[in-house]
Amino acid sequence: MTSALFTPITLRTTTFRNRLWVPAMCQYSAENFDGMPNDWHLVHLGSFARGGAGAIITEATAVVPEGRISPQDLGIWNDAQRDAFRPIVDFVHSQGAKIGVQLAHAGRKASTPRTWDPQNGTLDESQHGWPVVGPSAIAFEGYDTPRTLTVPEIEAVVDAFVASAVRSQEAGFDLVELHAAHGYLMHQFLSPLSNDRTDEYGGSLENRARIVIDSVRRIREATGPDFPIFVRFSATDWVEGGWDEASTAQVARWAEEAGADLFDISSGGIAATASIPVGLGYQVPLAASVKNDGDVTTGAVGLIVGAEQAEEIVSSGRADVVFVGREFLRDPHFALRAAFELGVDLSYYPQQYHRAPFHAPVPA
Template identity: 70%
Template sequence: MFDPITLRGTTFRNRLWVAPMCQYSVDREDGAPTDWHLVHLGALARGGAGAVISEATAVVPEGRISPQDTGLWNDEQVEAWKPVTAFVRGQGSVPGVQLAHAGRKASTFRPWSDVQGTVPASEGGWPTVAPSAVAFEGYDEPRELTHDEVVGLVEAFRSAARRSVEAGFELIELHAAHGYLLHQFLSPLSNQRTDEFGGSLENRARLLLDVVRAVRAEVGDGYPLLVRFSATDWAEGGWDEDDTATVAAWSREAGADFFDISTGGLVAGVSIPVGLGYQVRFAEHVRRQADVETGAVGLIVSARQADEVISSGQADVVLMAREFLRDPHFPLRAAAELGVELDYVPAQYQRAPFRVS
């Protein structure tokens, strides 16, 4: 877990990375990160993570999950991100951004709001769009994207990728998971189109592959490009791990380097066998079937569990979310538990060694 890993021209100091976590904390609803993002993401970098990937960051305003989400659709947002990426980099971690469009799951209230579902226009919400006019349970029905609008999304991701580089991010992850727009195109449960972006697996994957190619062309050959997949919809007739492996292989040919494997999020009310490491097997399946490098995520909560995922060959990287919220210094504590000496413990914290009690 503490061995370095290199993707293209970037070497990561370890294989324990921070998964994207939405903070719903933009103050002015303008998509620009705030001091909260600087302190939150900076603390995770200071704690020893190999990479810190920011929350789902929208490529267009209507792609935000909530009105309080970050974005990279204008140059003012670029400037706001620069202090964040500079601090993360200064702590020895690789700053990454997850570029996203929420599709039919956009314009929603924050999780801690008194109400849930779609935010009405009177409260700052907006009409949503999707591959097809099929609503997510409890949300407003989206408008089906026109063919020209689908093609235009490729340029939106390309432009956001350019701004990501300008903002100082050194890694881009494309969000094709958790029921958001690129995942909506991939799954036959949400994509009922009859044009070249719907129907067969090749057609449903077309938008994602076009985005991968466009982003790769924009950022150049030396820049790491990840894709996050939900490996299964956990629903009959939906997207599954074999589809994921197939499209991961196609994505690698199109220019992606690495695949962050989660599950679910497309449909509500499904039965998910949640337990420790319950998604690791999907990362292993995609890794072996597609012959690609993968990251595992999902209820990985201890140093030995995380290390076993890597040492056993189930995945190449472990990504954590909630465990980092509980303890931003998890990597430093994990190293102490595993008897690994690190040279990046902050000097300011060395009076309080990360001992195992």
């Protein structure tokens, strides 16, 4: 069978073996509070490569220590972290997949507990927490009010994104993704709900998008013409007067002009009270809207759970790739299973598993 989902796609000079990819998913497992990847991350990310994914994006990886979502988040703000990522990258490559790192700064949503911890809100120093910052002194519901970043501090954040992108390239990653979604720092600048600045980083759409566009442009300059750059956007805040699809499409166009290659389209995260119509594929129309209105390459994410569903999204042209999270957590071999269900013969089935192909009959 001919499958759109299992058709390679090339961005810049990098060819991905299929369009079924693993998005960034926080693991909160840097147990020494030092941002260092460890064996958990090797096995977690490596299993998806072995399982046939075309590309894998690491969890949100902080560009500065105070940019971590939790004290247990990964980082790539120093060279030791860069070097610790290399064995993970090498293993993923040995399985034929590509791997990218999601560069992140959590802003006012930093310094929080892991999702399974009993407490909530902003952690204090005794809990390995730290003071938080943001574009404006507007708190996320239930969290501490952030200190407003100065212009030099914003410029330093951009510097940190660029330096982390260079380290990512040095570590062997195939791409970087800037996290401008889910209510984290770049999204906080984009949304009028969290940005009431009156300087060059506030007010107009162009000003609110400045930190994103400057980061993309400078990363392109620093990493050269062949290194793919993705941006993850929340296409809507799901709140009246907030960030919306039209603004996302416009900023995606600007980001593409600055050097970005693909836009990973999610939604929400800026307001705890947002009413989000969660359901199967509920964010796919957002990816389609940004793709069509922005005339850009997009990835769809959000409760994509089956092979036929993923195939239809790509074959219909609603998105160029699909990011599947929870289903890959349930089954790291989801890509191999999806290929079998779609009738696609793959050349990259692990030889070590040849006695257990998906198509093998169950012995009587």
